[in-house]
Amino acid sequence: MTERRLLRWLRPWVFPALLVGAFEWYARRAAALGSDALAPPSAAARAFMGAALDGSLWQATGFTLGTAALGLLLGAVLGIALGLVLGLSRRAAQLGSLSIEVLRPVPSVALIPLAMLTFGFGVRMELAIVAFATFWPLLVLVQSAVQQIEPRLLEVSRVLGLSARERAFKIVLPAIVPRLFVALRLGVAVALVVAVTVEIAANPNGMGYAMMIAQQSFDPALMLAWLGWIGVVGFAVNAGMVLLQRVVARRMGVLP
Structure with a gap:
């Protein structure tokens, strides 16, 4: 049983290990031919350790995650609240459909010039763009989830004389927990992607800016280290959301 569990745990890592090995071989061969555009993963690992030891890794990561979390919180609160109302x-x-369909397709990065004029560089500019980007998917998914609730549940809430607040917290939210967490997981991914994109394009802070500086400094090892670290951070955040979903669902009685 122990060997089977070990094999089951190692199986997902086989393909990534092969990819890293192939990239290591290719990058070393390219370096031998005189190319300095790529760095092998071993060099990226050394650059990562250097950034971790001098503190720049944690400072940039904290800025990006903090801004993404605040933007997601603002977008989620507004998106869930409005999604409940529309659902x-x-x-x-019907009243809000036209406005939603006109504003929802606007790319969040297209707001960077306007946000820079309004807020300047820094946290507020990035926060506004992340909130805008996460607001729309949460709004649409929550509205759709509420509209698919069993109508008899809402009829029971009316018969019991529940207020709008009691209906939302006792009937609607427990009924949409699985879909709500799907929306939140999507929002987390969007928040991280948009935050890094804004930092690459306009904001001189965070992981995206650090990766851009590494590229402009002709340091492919450090640039690759940042790229890999962003992927690891995204994976960890998504895993945390899955765990939180299970905990909340159990407490609300949705899962055994």
């Missing part, structure tokens, strides 16, 4: 009220959904 429960057909009239409100």
Whole structure:
């Protein structure tokens, strides 16, 4: 049983290990031919350790995660609240449909010039763009989830004389927990991607800016280290969201 568990645990790592090995071989061969555009993963690992030891890794990571989290929080609160309203009220959904369909397709990065004029460089500019980017998927998914609730549940809440707040917290939210966490997981991914993109394009802070500086300094090892670290951070954040989903679902009685 122990060997089977070990093999089951190692199996997902086989393909990534092969990719890293192939890239190591290719980068070393390219360096031998005189190319300095690529760095092998071993050099990226050394650059990563240097950034971790001098503190720049943690400072940039903290800035990006903090801004992404605050932007996601703002976008999620507004998106979930409005999604509940539009999902429960057909009239409100009809009134807001045109505005939503006009504003939702606007790329969040297209707001960078406007946000820079309004907020300047820094946290507020990045926060506004992340909130805008995460607001729309949460709004649409929550509205769709609420509209698919069993109508008899809402009828029971009316018979019991529950207020709008009690109906939302006792009937609607427990019913949409699985889909709500799907929306939140999507929002987390969008928040991290948009935060890094804004830092690459306009904000002189965070992981995206650090990766751009490494590229401009002709340091492919450090640039590759940042790229790999961003992937690891995204994986860890998503795993945390999956764990949180299970904990909340169990407490609300959705899972055994």
